[in-house]
Amino acid sequence: MKVVIAEDQGMLRGALSALLDLEDDIEVIGQAENGEQALALVLSLSPDICLLDIEMPLLSGLDVAERLFSLKHPCKVVILTTFSRAGYFQRAMRSGVCGFLLKDSPIDELGAALRKVNAGGRAVSAELAVSLWEAGNPLTEREQEVLRYASEGLSAREIAARVHLTAGTVRNYMSESIRKLEAKNRIDAISIATHKGWLT
Template structure:
């Protein structure tokens, strides 16, 4: 029985290489390769798959946001994160979302194929060093603080952030102040930089 796979990767060359590699496996069937979370969700509406192979940093919604939506809508779809970024916040968030695997893009191709088979069978594949690192430092931000910080990093003013989140400006200032304090940052932009480096903004 073949394993149906959807690839979500914004870099065209990388996406093409992944598809070509996976199509060499007799038991794999790549049913789609898309460049964004929105395209992945649109395809899944009409084509259920066994395994979603997704990058993290993509235009629009991130791979982690995509993983969250997929788990809500299609809980039987297994998740494998394949990324360039070895950030403990990403790994921890992927685990929290129930991802079956987390691999770096420089992993050998045979390791990717093996990981897909194990994830499709209900197993979990995460490099031991990545796992230990992920368990080291917890994300101190609340969901609201993270969202406010993410919008601040996009250059939005306090008033615009308040409008987007349907909150008062005072509440937004409190969220940003809390985030800055928790991260030991100098200002909101510095806080966003620190949080992004640690993989806590997604």
């Protein structure tokens, strides 16, 4: 199978490429240091799988996955992450991602996961699966939207204009988010939701 690797840390990218190239049935045909390069390589080289770091400059791994999904590109996407954030995982699943793996997974585990994905299956690191199972997002889509705008510094009135609600309704959504997240205030709620990956 042909693989493109996208990882902004050069040493890790090189190590992953070298180790995967040792596998008889895996050939690394391209390496990218940011999301835009990754997208361009996938579109020009048509690999079987693109291995994407979740946090990269220009476009994140999830941004690239969403672009490929919207283009109905046949390349399968596997996300590599150090973050067990439920919001990231949910967004990845909506984007047709086939694998969600930890960066510190053993190379033989990574190889097995790529083979499983290439054969049409899905692969999620066991450690990630447990933590994601335990960490469901309590916020509704509307509550997430209001918090996202609040995180950009918008006032209740400005948010209300964006989402076509009254300022009072926006304040109610904010209060409910603070309650659900057991936050001290709006800033704390934004911090908690961002850390969990729920404002992606």
